[in-house]
Amino acid sequence: MTRLNDAAFDQLFHNARSHPTYAGKAIDAATLEELSALAGLAPTAFNQQPLRVLYVTSEEGKAKLDEAIVPGNKPKVAAAPAIAIFCYDANFVETLPKVFPIADVRGYFADPAGAAAAGQLNALIQSGMFIAAARGLGLGMGPMIGFDPAKVKELFLADNGWQPLYFSTLGYVEAQPEYDRLPRLDFEEVAKVA
Numbered sequence: 001m002t003r004l005n006d007a008a009f010d011q012l013f014h015n016a017r018s019h020p021t022y023a024g025k026a027i028d029a030a031t032l033e034e035l036s037a038l039a040g041l042a043p044t045a046f047n048q049q050p051l052r053v054l055y056v057t058s059e060e061g062k063a064k065l066d067e068a069i070v071p072g073n074k075p076k077v078a079a080a081p082a083i084a085i086f087c088y089d090a091n092f093v094e095t096l097p098k099v100f101p102i103a104d105v106r107g108y109f110a111d112p113a114g115a116a117a118a119g120q121l122n123a124l125i126q127s128g129m130f131i132a133a134a135r136g137l138g139l140g141m142g143p144m145i146g147f148d149p150a151k152v153k154e155l156f157l158a159d160n161g162w163q164p165l166y167f168s169t170l171g172y173v174e175a176q177p178e179y180d181r182l183p184r185l186d187f188e189e190v191a192k193v194a
């Protein structure tokens with residue numbers, strides 16, 4: 001493997017921001033499929049792939065979602081062409097025979113609390129890769145936690161085991177946010193080398 005060029009790092013990291021607004025252009029279904037496929041390539045324990053994404057793209061869906069969004073985040077949701085609600089599937093154990101056919105590991109997840117912790121951890125790893133994938137596809141994102149996950153569950157996901165974790169706006173970027181990036185911690189603060 002070789003190091004990506006500087007332009008790739010700029011797009012994925014240095015110039016990538018959390019976006020409050022986007023161009024009006026819609027995101028087509030094929031792009032949403034590609035995003036989910038790329039996130040599916042993330043490393044997960046026993047290849048469990050517990051991330052599930054609820055995409056809200058219709059005006060009807062956004063109007064329904066509005067009830068679950070804290071007031072300060074509502075304008076960002078209303079202005080975005082798509083919303084991705086990142087969930088973990090509490091029933092991911094059921095698909096383990098498909099995604100990890102080399103051994104039956106379902107017994108490791110017999111304890112519901114342990115299974116939930118594993119589902120959340122691995123779904124969050126996948127969602128981080130999703131954000132990088134979106135940037136790679138030329139999309140911007142605006143992740144947010146200011147919402148009521150139980151309300152989203154009730155409104156959209158009452159019939160399945162998906163548990164909302166956080167959500168993000170998603171769209172084509174037309175301009176950088178007007179405010180500067182907030183400070184990042186230094187290497188000495190975030191790392192130890194043993």
Ligand SMILES: Cc1cc2nc3c(=O)[nH]c(=O)nc-3n(C[C@H](O)[C@H](O)[C@H](O)COP(=O)(O)O)c2cc1C
Binds near residue numbers: 019142144145
């Ligand atoms: C899990 C998560 C939750 C966040 N929640 C909110 C939120 O509720 N509202 C908001 O405006 N921004 C929210 N943010 C955005 C962060 O403030 C932003 O990602 C951070 O300041 C870095 O900004 P930058 O990507 O432009 O450098 C959230 C980000 C993450 C990853």
